[in-house]
Amino acid sequence: MTVMRVERRDHVVELTADDRLTFGRARDCTICLDPEDTGISRVAGAVAYDTGTWWLSNVSETRPLSTVDDLGFRSVLAPGRRVAVESLTKVLVDGSHHRHGLTLTPAATTAPPPAAVTPAPGTTPTATGAEVMISAADRLAMTALFMGYLEDPPRYDPHPKDYAAAASRLGWPRTTLVKRIEYLRTRLDAAGVPNMRGFNALANLAEYALSRGLVTREDLAALPR
Known part of the structure; x- marks a missing residue:
């Protein structure tokens, strides 16, 4: 087998x-x-x-x-x-x-889903940003910025694209992309997601989006050719 x-x-x-x-x-x-x-x-x-x-x-x-x-x-x-x-x-x-x-x-294996963890009485649950709504336009913007993480070699590149290059791929003005991503980071920051501000905020957003499954390889097909 x-x-x-x-x-x-x-x-x-x-x-x-x-x-x-x-x-x-x-x-x-x-x-x-x-x-x-x-x-x-x-x-x-x-x-x-x-x-x-x-x-x-x-x-x-x-x-x-x-x-x-x-x-x-x-x-x-x-x-x-x-x-x-x-x-x-x-x-x-x-x-x-x-x-x-x-x-x-x-080969695919079947495993039982992880059991849900219920916070102990009196404790505060960890902030995950799950309540922040991610629109189709947000997902498209992140896909264009983080496509290097999702591409196959030799195009694989684990770094965010530059705003100008990502906006060009989408056919958007650069300022439109920047404002959408900044607004998304602001909402995630307000929801308690760490590291959404500062020097490395875009790379931190990439790690958050990929680890949470907000963008996946399947989203590459939605990018304009």
Whole structure:
């Protein structure tokens, strides 16, 4: 039974629990990324099943890997480390010539929904901003600004777009986009959501929107071509 799917462009490898996949510069890797690019380790990483879990391992002695979770957040996987793969995960491998990407998709598993947590009597619930209404225009504005988090490699870029570029993609005046996002941040701040003001407020809004599912990869289809 196939329990892990690994994709690179049009190359798809389906793994079972008895398989081990390697990727890197070496031609004898399961997936050879670029045999001429010495910026990639001969064997950069491996995907294997162990003790009931799929793991991505960085088997290089010198080069880090990057992982991107299903929300679009990036993490660094240092040499010699491994990380469990429990949901769709993208792997980024930087070479001297190009950035290469793999997509790991474990078989869907059914788990019971998390139990609702009821605040103890006399306590104040954590502010999440759930009461702030997000309009279709708000969602479109955030999608244009944060699309880099949602794109596949090589277009993946975990930073907000500049206002001018995002407004141009939407066909809006820059001031319209700025005012909409500032009003959204003001409402979230008033609802108790932290870090909606200050120097890094736009990146904090991106993290909030992605982690709450306010914008997803499916929203990219709504952007004007």
